[in-house]
Amino acid sequence: MSFIRLAWQLPAIIFLLFLLFIIGNEYAIARPSKRIKDVAYVTPGTSGFDTERHRLDLYIPRHKSATLRPVVIFIHGGNWDSGSKNIYTFIGRRLAKQGCVAVIINYRLAPNVQVPAMADDCARAALWVKLHIAEYGGDPERIFVMGHSAGGGLAALLATDNTLFTKVGLSENPVKGVILDDPAGLDMYDYLKKMEYPNDEQYLVPFGRDPAVWRAASPLYYVHKGSPPMLIYVGERTYPSIRNSSEKFRQRLMQNGVQHTFTVIAGKKHVGMVLQLYWKRNQIYRDLLKFVKAN
The missing domain is CATH 1.20.5 (Single alpha-helices involved in coiled-coils or other helix-helix interfaces)
Structure with a gap:
């Protein structure tokens, strides 16, 4: 018994x-890290301020450094209509433990705004980082952006569309490099013209019905010779649309002589591409730490 x-x-x-x-x-x-939550990157009380979405979290290594540390801004995914910085504490913690100052941001979502406004939010978050990150031990001259899924598309926009920063008062793009993890939305102009897959009409909410907006929100069309270097990761078993648009993006980078690596990770589906970041020794972190020159 x-x-x-x-x-x-x-x-x-x-x-x-x-x-x-x-x-x-x-x-x-x-x-090994300190988290500072819910910092407003848009001045509270200003027109259009969103008390939940215009905020970011900082993850700072506790051990001292004689020099300023590289900064990684992570932009979450979620189909442009969901997601939160609060889900990705594990990414902030692991980046900080490995010598980076990590910044995990929120941005406004559909249906309240469309993707161009989301990109503006991300640019304003990057502006806040540029102006204030030295106060937290981060190097404002070594700002990198990283994103998964929809966040990957937004990260690619930040890296390639310099007008996002001229609109917020910066004379040059502060992004020194990009890490794209199974990025979505790299060419929504082509995607929405074709409407090849079931339920594609859902994307007319975040992108609208104007083809000019689809193109304006697609990083593929902003790639230029001065674009920063990129690390791109695609899951072997991800969605065909992400696999195809990532390959087109890679071709555009090659045509413009932009330094990059393109890696297909065996066996990974779309969600697994971000879940693997729970483990600090995965391939993306190993490459990232060399890329940003973390101590």
Whole structure:
């Protein structure tokens, strides 16, 4: 009978051990970094200020450094209509533990705004970083942007469309490099003209019905010889639209002589491409740390 009672308790014991492992692991990850939550990157009270979406979180290494650290701004995905910086604390913690100052941002979402306004929000967040990150040990001359899915498309826009920064008062683009993780929306002009896949009409909410806006929100058409270097990662089993548009983007980078690497990660689906960032030793982090020259 004692054996039977123990057998029934095993699943609960295993779950408890797993939970303790996760909590202990998260504590080990969190301990080397400091998180500063909900910093407003648009002045509260100004016209259009969104008290939830115009905010960012900072993740700062606790150990001292004689020099300013590289800065990585992460832009979340979520189909342009969902997602939050609060989901991606694990990315901020792991980047900080490995010597970066990480900035995880929110931005406004559809249906309240369309993608050009989201890109403007991301540019305003990057402007705040440029002006203030030295106060937190980050180097304003080493700002990199990173994004997954819809956030990858927005990160690519920041890197290639310099007018996003002239609109906020910067004479030059502060982005020194880009890390794109299974990016979506690289060429929505072509995508929305074709409407090849089921439920594609849902994207007329964040992108509208004007083809001129589709093109204006597509990073592919802004790639130029002065675009910053890029690391691009695509899941082997991701959506065909992401695989195809990423290849087109790679071709455009090659045509313009933009330094980049393009890596297909075996076996990964779209969601798995961001979930793998839970583990600090995955390929993206290893490449990223060399790319940004983290200590």
